[in-house]
Amino acid sequence: MGSLPDLDNPWRISTVVPATPRDDRNAAFQLNTMDLLVKLHYIRLVFLFDSLAAGGLSIYELKKPMFPLLDPYAHVSGRIRRSESGRPFIKCNDAGVRIAESRCDRTLQEWINDNRNGVVEGLVHDHVLGPDLAFSPLVFVKFTWFKCGGLSVGLSWAHVLGDAFSAFKFISKWSQLLGGQALPKSLHMPNLPEPQISPNSISEDPPISIQGANIVGEYWLPAKDKDLATHSFHITSEQLHHLVMVTSNQISYTTKKTSSYFDFISALLWKCIANIGDQNSGPKVVTICTSKTNRPENEFPTNDFLVFSKIESDFWVGKREISELVKLIAENKVVENPEIEKIVENDEGKEDYIVYGAKLTFVDLEEANAYDGVRLNGQKPIMANCAFHGVGDQGVVLVLPSPEDNDLDGGNGRIVTVSLPRDELDQLKDKLGGEWGIH
The missing domain is CATH 3.30.559.10 (Chloramphenicol acetyltransferase-like domain)
Incomplete structure (x- = not known):
């Protein structure tokens, strides 16, 4: 698999926090059973855009929608803590998500040709939680510019936050904000439908x-x-x-x-x-x-x-x-x-x-x-x-x-x-x- 040599700096990492500071920085988001089940897993998404799509977009413009996006996603910018019993939860302390920037000395087409296996490695920040959970971001977003002007958007999402569909929707909301669409003031808590299964299939x-x-x-x-x-x-x-x-x-x-x-x-x-x-x-x-x-x-x-x-x-x-x-x-x-x-x-x-x-x-x-x-x-x-x-x-x-x-x-x-x-x-x-x- 091809490497990703940087034209300027090997890495540039910054932090984005919610646009509106929380009144209660000690608020806790309680993780439920399914969250705890998948806490050792991570979801990694990559989206490749050509130079037409990425044209004129600076890192400032790419980061700007993240600030208001994190307002309804407050727990996404929190950090893992443990209760006295040892049960993990998320402290909603506005510690933020990480933004990584990188440059590749290949064109986008050269990268695709060199990586026919289509995997996401190199285009997504290789992040896991730990060793100090209190300081480990739950989300990394990585922007990689190619020599041709193309752009990769890579999301590393701790599964404890939500499933792959939740990760897709998070980055989709970011792109909608980037495109000038309004963000809902609040997100709907799931009203779970009953699974369509027969009793003998449980x-x-x-x-x-x-x-x-x-x-x-x-x-x-x-x-x-x-x-x-x-x-x-x-x-x-x-x-x-x-x-x-x-x-x-x-x-x-x-x-x-x-x-x-x-x-x-x-x-x-x-x-x-x-x-x-x-x-x-x-x-x-x-x-x-x-x-x-x-x-x-x-x-x-x-x-x-x-x-x-x-x-x-x-x-x-x-x-x-x-x-x-x-x-x-x-x-x-x-x-x-x-x-x-x-x-x-x-x-x-x-x-x-x-x-x-x-x-x-x-x-x-x-x-x-x-x-x-x-x-x-x-x-x-x-x-x-x-x-x-x-x-x-x-x-x-x-x-x-x-x-x-x-x-x-x-x-x-x-x-x-x-x-x-x-x-x-x-x-x-x-x-x-x-x-x-x-x-």
């Missing part, structure tokens, strides 16, 4: 979607045994339609009607990963992460919409048809949230867990507003991506929207960002490229 067994974790020193980061690498695959709309067409012939009308593109992509990746290495050791149990629907536009950041489900197969996945896995994913999800929340709440967030990568985890981000939601000078990003940090050894697969393809149908494919042990990822690239032409 697990009463100990959850397999989470596992206890050891952390790296005093950092909120899980220690790992394996060297994980990340790669983003682009599935074009033509390839996506082909996958659905060849698979749909083998599934019932009911399954086809209730299945999403996410289900088909997850089934394909599950089968391919199961065929890597020892042919009897592929994952028979996976985690599916989805989000409850009907999220409000001006939603307060939250993790409460996350739904973690397990899917268990009683057969070796690598030998089965993709259609069988599509049916499993669409119809056999067993929600584990009640059991997970019970475990985390009983220890008041003092214990450490991982959920992404505890088992092979598929995350549905198809509805993320990555292209229409974030604009500079009215222009969409030419590329957007998301990756998770703090992933467990079993790996994670994120399914995101892609920019509009140049196919005749003008449809949209998907970006599939995969983090796996490095040797497994190399084999997955060979399988997807050789058998499906997906790179």
Whole structure:
């Protein structure tokens, strides 16, 4: 992967605080159970803009909307503290978010050509919480200028603040302010809908979607045994339609009607990963992460919409048809949230867990507003991506929207960002490229 040498200074870091100082700098934002569950994970977003979109924008103009943005997002500029019982919370002390500036001696197109894996490293500040939580920012925004005048906007968002949809909405609100739109005076606290699940699809067994974790020193980061690498695959709309067409012939009308593109992509990746290495050791149990629907536009950041489900197969996945896995994913999800929340709440967030990568985890981000939601000078990003940090050894697969393809149908494919042990990822690239032409 190409480096990011700076033309001037290696780093320039500053702090942005809310435009309106809080009356009570000791106010506390209480973290709920789902927040505490994901506290070792981080969400990293990148948006790449060409010189037309970035033209005329100075660092002053890019930073200016952040000040009023943080008024309704007061806890985002706070810092982690612990209560007397040891339970973490956020002190809303207006300590601010960090802004990092960098310059690259390549053009934007050269960067894309040199980084065909599409990962976000280098364009997002590599931040985690700790070792001194009281001084660790929860958010970093990094602006990187390319030699051609293009610009990268990179967001590193502590998952404890909210899920990936919350992170997308945060940076989307920033771009709306930058474009002259008004910001709502307040954000809606989530009015959570009941999940659309049947009673027999709720697990009463100990959850397999989470596992206890050891952390790296005093950092909120899980220690790992394996060297994980990340790669983003682009599935074009033509390839996506082909996958659905060849698979749909083998599934019932009911399954086809209730299945999403996410289900088909997850089934394909599950089968391919199961065929890597020892042919009897592929994952028979996976985690599916989805989000409850009907999220409000001006939603307060939250993790409460996350739904973690397990899917268990009683057969070796690598030998089965993709259609069988599509049916499993669409119809056999067993929600584990009640059991997970019970475990985390009983220890008041003092214990450490991982959920992404505890088992092979598929995350549905198809509805993320990555292209229409974030604009500079009215222009969409030419590329957007998301990756998770703090992933467990079993790996994670994120399914995101892609920019509009140049196919005749003008449809949209998907970006599939995969983090796996490095040797497994190399084999997955060979399988997807050789058998499906997906790179």
